[in-house]
Amino acid sequence: MSNVSMSVIPADIALGRLLADIRRLVVIESPSSDLAAVERSARAVGALIAERLGAEAETLVIDGVTHLRVRFGDGPSRVLILTHHDTVWPIGTLERIPFEVEGDILTGPGSFDMKAGLVSGIHAIAAVLERTPALDGVTLLVTGDEELGSSTSRELIEAEAAGCAGVLVLEAAADGGALKIARKGVSTYRVVITGRASHAGLEPELGVNAVVELAHQIVRIAALGAAEHGTTVTPTVVDGGTAQNTVPATASVRVDVRAATRAEQDRVDSAIRSLSPVLERASITVEGGPNRPPMEPEASAALFERTRRVAAEIGIEHLAGVSVGGGSDGNFTAGIGVPTLDGLGAVGAGAHADHEHVRVHHLPERTALVAALIEDLAGAAR
Incomplete structure (x- = not known):
């Protein structure tokens, strides 16, 4: 009634x-x-x-x-x-x-x-x-x-x-x-790459190019989306490098994640936190995480x-x-x-x-x- x-x-x-x-x-x-x-x-x-x-x-x-x-x-x-x-x-x-x-x-x-x-x-x-x-x-x-x-x-x-x-x-x-x-659900991340600076003309081989490492990671990150589950993983804002003639020591990308279920939100979170470097001596730091379930x-x-x-x-x-x-x-x-x-x-x-x-x-x-x-x-x- x-x-x-x-x-x-x-x-x-x-x-x-x-x-x-x-x-x-x-x-x-x-x-x-x-x-x-x-x-x-x-x-x-x-x-x-x-x-x-x-x-x-x-x-x-x-x-x-x-x-x-x-x-x-x-x-x-x-x-x-x-x-x-x-x-x-x-x-x-x-x-x-x-x-x-x-x-x-x-x-x-x-x-x-x-x-x-x-x-x-x-x-x-x-x-x-x-x-x-x-x-x-x-x-x-x-x-x-x-x-x-x-x-x-x-x-x-x-x-x-x-x-x-x-x-x-x-x-x-x-x-x-x-x-x-x-x-x-909404998750937001900033994935930060740390490499090593060097002169791009004199000693590029001594550097570890954070931008190149970031390029590898962006491809991996974007691939985490799952259309069949309604999960989107979108790299958005990219930053990197300090000067034209310097191998970049740092680079970063912000990532927007939308997931219809807690299981998908957790899957993507685990995958982003498990990213490993492609380039020797590069390192990855992940900031952020799920904001709204x-x-x-x-x-x-x-x-x-x-x-x-x-x-x-x-x-x-x-x-x-x-x-x-x-x-x-x-x-x-x-x-x-x-x-x-x-x-x-x-x-x-x-x-x-x-x-x-x-x-x-x-x-x-x-x-x-x-x-x-x-x-x-x-x-x-x-």
Whole structure:
């Protein structure tokens, strides 16, 4: 039996207010690496939470990064709504890509990824509070370093998710509004070659060419991909050498790895750490490793089916789910075994690109879905 009451969903989630609140956050630019900007953004989010939810957000500063948390009720958290307020866009992007709404298209840096989703989540909680002022067991977590890999917030995210019945990740939806029911795990490496410098004209034979060794290793690294398993291993940034007439003593390559399963992520990790030199007297050092575990389909399966049922009850049909290559904080919660559903945020396209945009007409429906799912999960937990 469903815990959703149709009366919890307003007949028309106020689109004008949604748009106004999205603008409030988008015009406060918050590039992840600018800690002062992230702090200013957090203050704006906190003010919005206070206004819409009547709650004071806790400010959590970890290694200089500002995160926010709001807990509803005195009981243990059973539903975690997971969002972030940092973006990839540098200060000044608004001058080039201003916040605008033209017809069904809303634009602005960080609008799709993921300030519209954050605002939608706040409005969804507000809709639930209209019916259940004594809402219990629900936590809203707004982190400030997701775009940098969540190094300061990972432990916080995992601690808040532990024991929850479900984690709702309000990252942007996949194409066509599909939810994200699986994500690849992400690993990042820097493979460093150490050789020996010598004069390239006078005594090249005395040198150990780190760039040549790196070329051998790049071929090996690229060959670790496995298309049949959805595993990609991509050498990206290469650096090496100091002067035209000098045998290079050092060289390096950065490597991006995406894997759909923990077994594949572990296989590639082991292989990269086992690289051995081809050239005599060269050496290899490997930095980095797995950053986000895979969010495998099993983590979302039951929650996705529950969401489809809840969606149908409020008139949303044909809700699709897809697997995607990008990572999110949902990888962490799924990685510790907590049911997790991602892509519940804005419908649109262009994350991290100049054509980033939100499809306006989906905003009320998406907000209503999140509200219904919160009530269903919180009700089942009581």
